[in-house]
Amino acid sequence: MTIENSQRPKVFFDVKVGDRHEGRIIFELFSDIVPKTAENFRALCTGEKGENANGVPLCYKKSVFHRVIKDFMIQGGDFTNFNGTGGESIYGEKFEDENFQLTHDTPFLLSMANAGPNTNGSQFFITTVATPHLNGKHTVFGKVISGKSIVRRIERIETGENDKPKEDCIIEDCGELPADYVVEPSASLDDGTGDIYEEVLGDNDNVDVNNFDSVINAVTNIKEIGTKLFKAGDFEKSYSKYHKANAYLEEYFPDDLSSENINKLNELKASCFLNEALVALKLNKSKQTIEVATKALEVDDIDDKTKAKALYRRGMGYFKAHDDISALKDFEEALKYSAGDAAILKGIEDVKQHSKKLKDQQKKAFSKFFAK
Numbered sequence: 048m049t050i051e052n053s054q055r056p057k058v059f060f061d062v063k064v065g066d067r068h069e070g071r072i073i074f075e076l077f078s079d080i081v082p083k084t085a086e087n088f089r090a091l092c093t094g095e096k097g098e099n100a101n102g103v104p105l106c107y108k109k110s111v112f113h114r115v116i117k118d119f120m121i122q123g124g125d126f127t128n129f130n131g132t133g134g135e136s137i138y139g140e141k142f143e144d145e146n147f148q149l150t151h152d153t154p155f156l157l158s159m160a161n162a163g164p165n166t167n168g169s170q171f172f173i174t175t176v177a178t179p180h181l182n183g184k185h186t187v188f189g190k191v192i193s194g195k196s197i198v199r200r201i202e203r204i205e206t207g208e209n210d211k212p213k214e215d216c217i218i219e220d221c222g223e224l225p226a227d228y229v230v231e232p233s234a235s236l237d238d239g240t241g242d243i244y245e246e247v248l249g250d251n252d253n254v255d256v257n258n259f260d261s262v263i264n265a266v267t268n269i270k271e272i273g274t275k276l277f278k279a280g281d282f283e284k285s286y287s288k289y290h291k292a293n294a295y296l297e298e299y300f301p302d303d304l305s306s307e308n309i310n311k312l313n314e315l316k317a318s319c320f321l322n323e324a325l326v327a328l329k330l331n332k333s334k335q336t337i338e339v340a341t342k343a344l345e346v347d348d349i350d351d352k353t354k355a356k357a358l359y360r361r362g363m364g365y366f367k368a369h370d371d372i373s374a375l376k377d378f379e380e381a382l383k384y385s386a387g388d389a390a391i392l393k394g395i396e397d398v399k400q401h402s403k404k405l406k407d408q409q410k411k412a413f414s415k416f417f418a419k
Contacts (some may be wrong), residue, residue, distance in 0.1 A: 056085065057224040058092040060107070062197055064204065065214040072194035073230060074157055077187070081145045083138075084159060084167065084188040090137045091124075091169055092221045099135050103127050107169070112201055112216035114209065119178065121201050122160055123218065124170035131209075134169035141166050149187035151178040154250070155198065157189035175202045193230045199246035240272050240284060248295040259308055262299055263315065266292050270319055277322075282329045289323035293339070310348070317346045317353050324360040328367070336364030355385035362394055371402045 056076045062069045076085035090096050094106030103126065110126040127133035136142050143165040151158060151174055158181065160170035173191060175198065191198060204212045236243050244265055245251045255261040273288030296316050304312065320343035327336040340361035344354065362377030378394045385391060 054226070055079065056089045057192070057228055057230075058089055059222060059224060060092075060194075060218045061220040062194075062201070063215075063217045063219045064201065064212075068219070069197045069200060070194060072197050073192050073224065074189045075192045076157075076189040077149065080148055081186055081188045083142070084145045084186050087136050087138065087142070087167075087169070088157070088171065088188060089223060091126075093223050094221075096137045099127075101127075103135075105135065105137060105169075107218050107221045110218050112218075113211060114172075115201060115204055115206050115212050115216070116210050117202055118176050120172040120174050121198060121216075122170065122172040123216075124160065124168075126169060130211075131170065136168050141168055143167070145186055145188075147183045147186060151181045151185070151187060153177055153190075155191035155195055156187050157191070159186045159188065161185060173198055175199070195250045196236065196246040199250070240276060240288070242269060242272050242288065242291075244269060244291075246291065246294075248298045256299070259301055259304065259312075262295070262301075263311065266295050266315060266319070269295070270315075270322065273322060273326075277326060282326050286323065286326040286330060286332075289319060289326060292319045293323055293342075313346050313348055317343050317349050317357075320346070321353065321356050321360065324357070324364070328360060328363055331367060333364045333368035337361055337368065340364060351384040355381045355388065355391070358384070359388075359391050359394065362391075366394065366398055366401075371398050371405075374398050375402075 055078055058074050058076065060072045060074075062072060074088075076089055078085040078089075091105060091107050094104055094108060096105040098104050105126075107124060107126055110123060111129050112121050112123040113125055113129060113131050114122040122131070125131055125134040127135060144159075144161075144167065149156075154175050154177065156174045158172055158174065159167045160172050161167050161184075167186065172185075201212070201216050204214055204216065207213050236245065243253065248254065248262070248265075249256055251265070254265045269288050269292040273285045273292065276282075276285035276288060293316075296312075296319060301308075301312075320339050324336050324340040324343065327333075327339060340357045343349070343357040344361070346353075349357075358377045358381035362374045362381060365371075365374035365377060375395065375398045378391055378398065381391050382388065382395070
């Protein structure tokens with residue numbers, strides 16, 4: 048008999064990535080469907096079982112997410128070797144598969160990692176997409192009910208050999224929440240900027256992806272937060288908000304929009320791309336500036352003013368990346384859409400002076416070489 052969701056155990060991980068305290072992931076455990084598997088995870092969160100035979104605490108605290116594969120899953124739970132070769136259950140080294148009643152049909156499911164049938168220990172993974180090929184092989188025993196954005200941020204971390212994150216993803220603390228604990232609404236996502244949205248558009252409970260106005264309002268809100276942060280001089284956070292707004296727009300593929308809504312969507316895309324390019328310039332992120340300014344230029348039906356801004360900002364990105372030829376080409380093209388623009392003219396002059404300086408330095412170096 049299935050118990051009420053409110054009676055299922057809720058446990059948490061407090062996660063740190065590199066030097067950043069990312070926040071708390073909260074899980075609901077399906078103790079009514081897979082009680083043995085859920086109890087294993089719960090007890091490893093609390094650490095109540097003490098130590099194993101080698102004196103290692105049976106607890107996830109201070110362990111890591113050792114394997115990350117974007118658009119698949121993030122894996123952790125090896126608190127003995129920290130690399131996917133260790134770990135131990137509260138029942139001994141391994142325990143049997145309890146059942147495969149639940150399927151891997153959505154993101155943010157908690158499932159047991161194993162090395163084949165009946166080899167469950169302490170290692171687990173969190174899905175970031177539906178993974179039906181794992182059905183019948185791995186036991187689903189819980190789900191993420193808060194902290195989805197943290198899972199997404201871990202998922203996006205650059206990885207190296209064996210899918211190991213290049214930044215340490217540490218479970219700083221973990222434990223069980225009170226039986227009457229209620230997950231707060233989306234406001235709990237707020238990082239202090241007023242942003243109450245998940246990292247990925249489709250993960251939100253407070254945005255209807257099938258409703259144009261709902262999506263546009265969310266993107267506009269995030270964009271406005273980015274602008275507020277930009278005006279306050281917090282360029283890093285401003286950049287992250289514009290980047291997030293653009294990620295939402297790039298994920299959004301609506302059907303059968305009216306011409307009015309198509310224009311509204313294109314205007315918002317162009318504006319968000321231009322804003323991200325501007326902040327990227329402030330942060331000397333030349334590669335990102337070039338990439339996002341190019342995206343602005345690819346938006347349908349943009350006006351001449353927008354083309355001039357995008358070309359100028361991309362030109363500045365090339366200039367900062369020491370690509371004078373591409374920079375000059377973009378500046379001269381931008382001037383066609385905004386004749387006499389002082390900033391563009393200065394860009395052209397700066398590039399020409401820089402190119403001349405480089406040529407003079409090269410001539411000087413060659414003259415010294417041949418003088419020997």
